[in-house]
Amino acid sequence: MDFLQAREVQVGIAVAVVVVAATAAYLYSSKKSKGCIDPESFKQFKLVKRTQLSHNVAKFRFELPTPTSVLGLPIGQHISCRGKDSQGEEVIKPYTPTTLDTDVGYFELVIKMYPQGRMSHHFREMREGDYMAVKGPKGRFKYQPGQVRAFGMIAGGSGITPMFQVARAILENPKDKTQVHLVYANVTYDDILLKEELDGLISNYPGRFHVYYVLNQEYRSHLRNGRWCRFRIERNDPSPLPCTRIRYQGTIQTLFSTPRNSFTVQVIQTHFQKTDRKVDVKLLISNMQILRCGPPPMNKAMAGHLDALGYSSEMQFQF
Numbered sequence: 294m295d296f297l298q299a300r301e302v303q304v305g306i307a308v309a310v311v312v313v314a315a316t317a318a319y320l321y322s323s324k325k326s327k328g329c330i331d332p333e334s335f336k337q338f339k340l341v342k343r344t345q346l347s348h349n350v351a352k353f354r355f356e357l358p359t360p361t362s363v364l365g366l367p368i369g370q371h372i373s374c375r376g377k378d379s380q381g382e383e384v385i386k387p388y389t390p391t392t393l394d395t396d397v398g399y400f401e402l403v404i405k406m407y408p409q410g411r412m413s414h415h416f417r418e419m420r421e422g423d424y425m426a427v428k429g430p431k432g433r434f435k436y437q438p439g440q441v442r443a444f445g446m447i448a449g450g451s452g453i454t455p456m457f458q459v460a461r462a463i464l465e466n467p468k469d470k471t472q473v474h475l476v477y478a479n480v481t482y483d484d485i486l487l488k489e490e491l492d493g494l495i496s497n498y499p500g501r502f503h504v505y506y507v508l509n510q511e512y513r514s515h516l517r518n519g520r521w522c523r524f525r526i527e528r529n530d531p532s533p534l535p536c537t538r539i540r541y542q543g544t545i546q547t548l549f550s551t552p553r554n555s556f557t558v559q560v561i562q563t564h565f566q567k568t569d570r571k572v573d574v575k576l577l578i579s580n581m582q583i584l585r586c587g588p589p590p591m592n593k594a595m596a597g598h599l600d601a602l603g604y605s606s607e608m609q610f611q612f
């Protein structure tokens with residue numbers, strides 16, 4: 294009898310030791326790994342919801358390992374997604390989730406799928422229940438609340454996603470008083486990504502988030518010289534700046550690439566250097582950081598315009 298009791302005590306102690314060790318290991322690992330991604334190796338995430346937003350844009354929601362897991366992506370950084378193109382060749386591309394670590398249990402990507410795009414093909418073929426290989430975090434952008442007085446953002450097309458992420462992080466932090474000025478260029482109204490979400494931020498954070506949508510709406514004119522484009526800045530900001538309509542022969546990329554383009558300079562000046570008070574422009578822009586993300590010709594042209602307006606290269610960051 295004594296022998297059996299001693300045996301039971303021994304087994305009990307062994308079980309307790311295993312439970313304590315397992316709990317400690319779990320707590321240690323969950324404390325150590327703040328996120329679910331690894332910069333060195335790809336991890337698989339299950340697509341749980343796919344929402345078509347327009348003919349070529351969809352929102353993809355991926356599940357994290359537990360309902361309380363966070364992705365662990367620093368603000369303004371991105372992930373690498375791996376897939377297969379239409380020829381079955383491996384392709385890896387960067388993407389910025391539109392979710393933050395305050396969104397627990399999942400992350401979301403808003404993807405614009407181009408007809409000839411290699412990774413676009415992979416996303417087009419993805420169905421709920423499929424897995425995506427993801428690696429990260431990646432990127433050089435670092436953000437500390439209050440590090441600058443204001444951000445000036447210039448985005449083209451799908452280049453909006455890193456801007457949206459940074460803007461959300463700033464605006465949703467009640468201790469962060471940074472101003473955010475965004476110029477967002479697209480070909481048509483229907484091409485504007487995250488329009489509802491951006492407008493939601495404008496109305497939720499009045500006076501802190503200022504957006505100018507720049508549109509290039511193409512139409513066939515009856516004029517002999519063929520195709521014209523109409524550019525419009527859609528006013529979405531209670532500033533005294535009037536809406537601007539200009540006509541321009543070319544595409545949105547050439548508009549932004551044209552040297553000495555008064556339209557671009559005007560947009561940057563009026564939108565980024567806007568203030569209620571009479572302040573020296575140099576002083577106004579001295580504590581500002583400019584973020585750029587768009588097609589390469591647009592990025593290049595913007596860098597030139599910004600340089601000319603006094604925004605040094607140290608003040609500019611390209612995603």
Ligand SMILES: Cc1cc2nc3c(=O)[nH]c(=O)nc-3n(C[C@H](O)[C@H](O)[C@H](O)COP(=O)(O)OP(=O)(O)OC[C@H]3O[C@@H](n4cnc5c(N)ncnc54)[C@H](O)[C@@H]3O)c2cc1C
Pocket residue numbers: 371384386387388389390402403404405406407408409410411412413414450451452454455587588612
């Ligand atoms: C930091 C960062 C974050 C990004 N985040 C996102 C994101 O959240 N969502 C998203 O949709 N994209 C994002 N992108 C863009 C993304 O990485 C790919 O470049 C995009 O998905 C196209 O890849 P693809 O392989 O399908 O096209 P590719 O095979 O590279 O291109 C094939 C063809 O597609 C068309 N095409 C490709 N890119 C563009 C473009 N930008 N404008 C016009 N036509 C184009 C062109 O006709 C091109 O010849 C991000 C890029 C960066 C650098």
